[in-house]
Amino acid sequence: MRDVFVLGVGQSQFGKMPDRSIGSLGREAALAAITDAGIPAREIEVAYGSRLYADMITAQTVLKEVGITRIEMMSIENACAGGASAVRALWKDIAAGFYDVGIVVGVESMTTSPVAGKLIPPAKDDLEGQLGSAMPVTFALMANRLMETHGATPEDFAQVSVKSHDFGALNPKAQYRKRFTVEEVLASRPVVDPITLLQCCPNTDGAAAVILCSESYARRYTRQPIRIMASVLQSGDYFHRKADLTSFEVGARTAAKAYEMAGVDPRDIDLVEIHDAFTAEELVHYEDLQLCARGDAVGLLRSGATSLGGRVPVNPSGGLLSLGHPLSSSGVRNIGEIALHLRGEAGERQVPGAKLGLAQMLGGNATGLETGACAIHILSR
Amino acid sequence: MRDVFVLGVGQSQFGKMPDRSIGSLGREAALAAITDAGIPAREIEVAYGSRLYADMITAQTVLKEVGITRIEMMSIENACAGGASAVRALWKDIAAGFYDVGIVVGVESMTTSPVAGKLIPPAKDDLEGQLGSAMPVTFALMANRLMETHGATPEDFAQVSVKSHDFGALNPKAQYRKRFTVEEVLASRPVVDPITLLQCCPNTDGAAAVILCSESYARRYTRQPIRIMASVLQSGDYFHRKADLTSFEVGARTAAKAYEMAGVDPRDIDLVEIHDAFTAEELVHYEDLQLCARGDAVGLLRSGATSLGGRVPVNPSGGLLSLGHPLSSSGVRNIGEIALHLRGEAGERQVPGAKLGLAQMLGGNATGLETGACAIHILSR
Secondary structure (H helix, E strand, O other): OOOEEEEEEEEOOOEOOOOOOHHHHHHHHHHHHHHHHOOOHHHOOEEEEEOOOOOOOHHHHHHHHHOOOOOEEEEEEEOEOHHHHHHHHHHHHHHHOOOOEEEEEEEEEHHHOOOOOOOOOOOOOOHHHHOOOOHHHHHHHHHHHHHHHHOOOHHHHHHHHHHHHHHHOOOOOOOOOOOOOHHHHHHOOEEEOOEEHHHEOOOOEEEEEEEEEEHHHHHHHOOOOEEEEEEEEEEOOEHHHOOOOOOOHHHHHHHHHHHHHHOOOHHHOOEEEOOOOEHHHHHHHHHHOOOOOOOOHHHHHHHOOOOOOOOOOEOOOOHHHHOOOOHHHHHHHHHHHHHHHHHOOOHHHOOOOOOEEEEEEEEOOOOOEOOOEEEEEEEEO | OOOEEEEEEEEOOOEOOOOOOHHHHHHHHHHHHHHHHOOOHHHOOEEEEEOOOOOOOHHHHHHHHHOOOOOEEEEEEEOEOHHHHHHHHHHHHHHHOOOOEEEEEEEEEHHHOOOOOOOOOOOOOOHHHHOOOOHHHHHHHHHHHHHHHHOOOHHHHHHHHHHHHHHHOOOOOOOOOOOOOHHHHHHOOEEEOOEEHHHEOOOOEEEEEEEEEEHHHHHHHOOOOEEEEEEEEEEOOEHHHOOOOOOOHHHHHHHHHHHHHHOOOHHHOOEEEOOOOEHHHHHHHHHHOOOOOOOOHHHHHHHOOOOOOOOOOEOOOOHHHHOOOOHHHHHHHHHHHHHHHHHOOOHHHOOOOOOEEEEEEEEOOOOOEOOOEEEEEEEEO
16 A cells, blocks of 8 residues: 555634535535646546535536536544545545545535534434434433543543643634633533533534645655545444443544554654544543543543643634534544644644644444444545 | 456345344345355455445444454445445556455445435535535436436337336346336326436445455456456536537446447446436436447447347346345445356346456536436456
8 A cells, every 4th residue: 555645724613504505515625636736637536525515516616616517525434533534535545545635525514504503413223322322411411420430520521621722722714712710610601510501612614625635645745744644434333232421432443453553653743733623522532532541531631632732732713612513524634634733734732743643533323333434534744 | 557347246125124233134245255256254455445425434334243353344335326435446456456355335324224214315515506406406417417318218218117127027036027018117207307207216225245366366256257358437417518518428438438448349348337316317328338339329228238138238237226235235246246147157138158248337416516426447358
């Protein structure tokens, strides 16, 4: 297999923009990535869209807006991990030598989707879902268990939101650029105890794109290629096999595979982007990603290591909570975020001297499964 | 690249089954394919779903029903070509050596989808769509042009439906197993002149699955592996570049690439499965697939060569018109159909002595594009 590199990254503004189409949002991201890569659009050989609620042929709908037609194109769905799964598909194409350069565009218009302003509905044979186990409920159960087993407090969960908004306030693409205090987060509207409104990711419209390429192609266009050290996608297991409510089995398994593929030690990771749809899960991901030992997630959070200026900042983009969460975009966007930091081009939120970063996305539920999928990419400069 | 083989094929009953979930439909197809392959389900290393309107994480939703979790899974969307695109993705995985065996399951519940009982709605920035250019309109324009340029008659279009229903009547999985006369087809409700109701594919619920594997894996389980000679997926071009209303540029381009990849002559193809959502397009595909010379499609149809017992039967399954069209299933299902004939296991509708077959799917529209995608697989025994 050949080495694969991130050559270009781009995203649209994130926010509530119901007047903008999939084509319009996607164009903004794709053009930004093509411009960032500095390549002629006509050289792109393969394209993946990613979408959950977008119209059909998402890839073609976006790429015709930037002059790209007549190549292999398909779109990927894997719930919140869709965008990262599409990056994985493109990584395989280039690693195997099918193509030298390609683009992924993840895009959602959540405000015009069938779930706009609603909880994501359960499938008709999703018994737990039909009985009320909506997304925030699942994560509230996790929060309660973390309080029992880890000594977590509602203030700790609120601190995750504070931290994310501290970062998001520095990101010009973020949906919410406002900082909050722990008290403000706790005083926001209760959703499912102990989760309050400011601990839930918002409904967001937006798109993100990345361009991947082979080493020889990268050399033609950049002196600063970002190498993909690991690309791993795994699906979840049955819920009845879940041994621990404070770990995602698929998250820990995918992380272990990714570290093995990259040949790196978790302690060497300089920054991390994760799926933080609800605050409590961030603590779980700390442990599943081996950023700390089992049981130490609360300590890691309280130490400030994962905050602005810390040893291993988590979600320097602002994450899903503050930057926003257009579902299938997020897994593309957070890989792009890591690449920006590794290049030293992340502006005010830059993690200084970052050399090795990890982007994780988790997502999806169906009756009887712990969760749908986890995708992890490890990048280095 | 390694050779890739079709080891197992399966499909659910096709029809209107609004009480059945995605999991239920998908399970029927996946179990049939696993049983057909004769392999332990636990050996499957990678899985693709394909869906347009199904719930999120389609692959996982189906595969958990047959005991498959904890592997790489994602789902593909490419409108009607989604299932075939997922087969292409799996083909690449095995050809490149990422995996030795994997499954694709395409599934739709059209009767419970947001488009149930309606025309597929245009995207909000699809100007032609908003002005009324729905799917049957596009194909009616094509029919009218064929009447001007090719001497086609309404009776010819009706004959395509008659032919498809002749085949479908022999397929126990078909939604409609009733034969019709040209007069009956023409007398059915007008939709868009000259297309009548029996010339439009129905709304269909259903699923289909195929299992692909490497040569060494195939040898362990079968003495009759079906080789994939070509796997090609291409996206369409801008409509304003379309030179000829009686050809799909993407269809002709994809076919040329597929014949080149397979190293076979179109005249050696023994049977063909195509996207026949509306009768008129079948004539266009004859020419784009080089089953006859440009301009000779009507002659080929009238000769009976593409009918039951003909030289190169087209849609021996009954096709979208009679077997039914659960969008993302169809491209998986028609590859499976070719494999059944090459094995000599297609029952009453068997094409005698078939050695080389071609499965084509075309689909998707967005403003300004001719069409979304075309995927072609050429299989041989």
